[in-house]
Amino acid sequence: MTLKDFKSNFSEQLSSTYPQTEIDSFFFLLIEEYLDFQRIDSVLKADFIISSEVLTDFNAAIERLKNEEPIQYILGNTEFYGLPFLVNKNTLIPRPETEELVEWIIDEATKLKSDVTSSADEKSSSILDIGTGTGCIPISLKKNLPNATVSAIDVSKEALKTAKENAKLNSVNINFMEIDILKTDDLPNNYDIIVSNPPYVRELEKVEIKNNVLENEPHLALFVDDNNPLIFYDKIADLAKLHLSKNGLLFFEINQYLGKETVDMLAKKGFKNIELKKDFSGNNRMIKATL
Numbered sequence: 436m437t438l439k440d441f442k443s444n445f446s447e448q449l450s451s452t453y454p455q456t457e458i459d460s461f462f463f464l465l466i467e468e469y470l471d472f473q474r475i476d477s478v479l480k481a482d483f484i485i486s487s488e489v490l491t492d493f494n495a496a497i498e499r500l501k502n503e504e505p506i507q508y509i510l511g512n513t514e515f516y517g518l519p520f521l522v523n524k525n526t527l528i529p530r531p532e533t534e535e536l537v538e539w540i541i542d543e544a545t546k547l548k549s550d551v552t553s554s555a556d557e558k559s560s561s562i563l564d565i566g567t568g569t570g571c572i573p574i575s576l577k578k579n580l581p582n583a584t585v586s587a588i589d590v591s592k593e594a595l596k597t598a599k600e601n602a603k604l605n606s607v608n609i610n611f612m613e614i615d616i617l618k619t620d621d622l623p624n625n626y627d628i629i630v631s632n633p634p635y636v637r638e639l640e641k642v643e644i645k646n647n648v649l650e651n652e653p654h655l656a657l658f659v660d661d662n663n664p665l666i667f668y669d670k671i672a673d674l675a676k677l678h679l680s681k682n683g684l685l686f687f688e689i690n691q692y693l694g695k696e697t698v699d700m701l702a703k704k705g706f707k708n709i710e711l712k713k714d715f716s717g718n719n720r721m722i723k724a725t726l
Contacts, residue, residue: 436490438466439481448497461506465496468510503647516575520601525593527656529571532714533632536688536721537575539712540630543684543723544580547627559584561624561680565616565631565671566590568656570598570609572630577607586610586623591655617670622678629675632688633667634659640692664690668697672704679726687722694719 436444442462449458466472469489472480485493499509507513507528512521515529516537522528544560559582564573567587577585587609589595595611602609612623616633638661641649648657659666668687675685685706689697694711701709706724714720 436485437481438470438472438477438483438485441485441490441493442477445493445497449500452501452503461496461500464506464510465493469493503645504651505647508651515569515571516578518571518575518578518605520569520571520574521597521604522569523593523597524651525591525653526569526597527652529569532716532720533571533688534575535714536630536632536686537572537579539721539723540576540628540684540686541579543686544576544583544628547682547684560627562586562628562630563588563622563624563626563678565629566633566656566667567598567611568594568632570601570611572632573609574598574602574605574607576630577609578605584610586612586626588612588614588616590615591653594653594656616667616674619674622674625678625680626683627680628684628686629671629679630686631667631671633671635664635667635688635690635693637661637664637690640690664693665697665700669700672701672706676704676726682725685722685724685726688720689722691718691720694722697722 445462446455446458463474466477469492496509500506505528507522508524511523512519513528516534520529547560562573562576562583562585564587567573567589570587573585573587577583587598589598592613595613599611634657636644636657636659638658672685679685687697698709698711701724706726709722709724711719712721
């Protein structure tokens with residue numbers, strides 16, 4: 436089968452499930468993965484004959500897409516903050532909104548560093564990510580803040596395994612720890628920056644979640660009880676009060692519907708300079724605070 440014919444067949448098989456723009460995106464990702472072709476090659480190499488072996492891979496991908504499995508899980512990888520990451524069903528797929536959080540942390544960490552000292556022998560900043568998943572946050576921070584000492588926590592053994600593979604893939608050294616944050620009363624060290632993108636989707640919000648997420652991504656990393664939606668934020672804030680260094684920063688990715696509640700919780704605990712920031716879609720998505 437030629438690439439041109441396969442593209443037509445690909446669109447036809449998925450047209451009842453996805454809009455054409457999404458189908459095209461899937462197609463370009465798959466030809467890059469399986470043929471090492473770029474988007475323009477779908478035109479320049481339209482008469483390319485796909486081998487039976489590769490065609491088998493393509494057809495398997497189509498069946499998984501029909502079942503609304505995320506393309507990132509089918510490929511086994513994705514990109515975050517310009518870096519490659521392995522993903523699987525033990526980890527959430529990194530989101531663009533989280534890239535904005537990483538960007539904010541890098542900007543603030545750079546300011547924090549310059550405020551402390553400009554000497555060549557300055558001590559490196561210490562960063563902790565709580566609920567690391569793929570490791571996308573700490574790895575991206577370490578790549579962009581190479582002098583920082585970066586650690587990360589997760590409750591899932593399998594997620595940590597993937598995070599360690601991603602650290603190796605991106606040639607960075609991260610101290611990964613298996614800790615259930617809700618069951619610990621202490622952290623291993625003090626930190627200049629603590630960041631977390633914990634579970635924050637309430638059960639009542641499941642109706643807003645697309646099937647490809649609901650049926651595939653780990654619920655452990657997504658959902659919280661309707662009656663205690665800030666459970667992770669509350670616990671992490673308490674730990675941050677004990678383990679943030681002077682002038683240290685606490686960052687959260689948050690539930691867009693609970694911005695005010697999260698800000699109020701932090702204020703009641705004594706945090707100051709609390710800043711609520713919107714994401715590129717205009718939703719309340721990130722918080723920064725100091726003690």
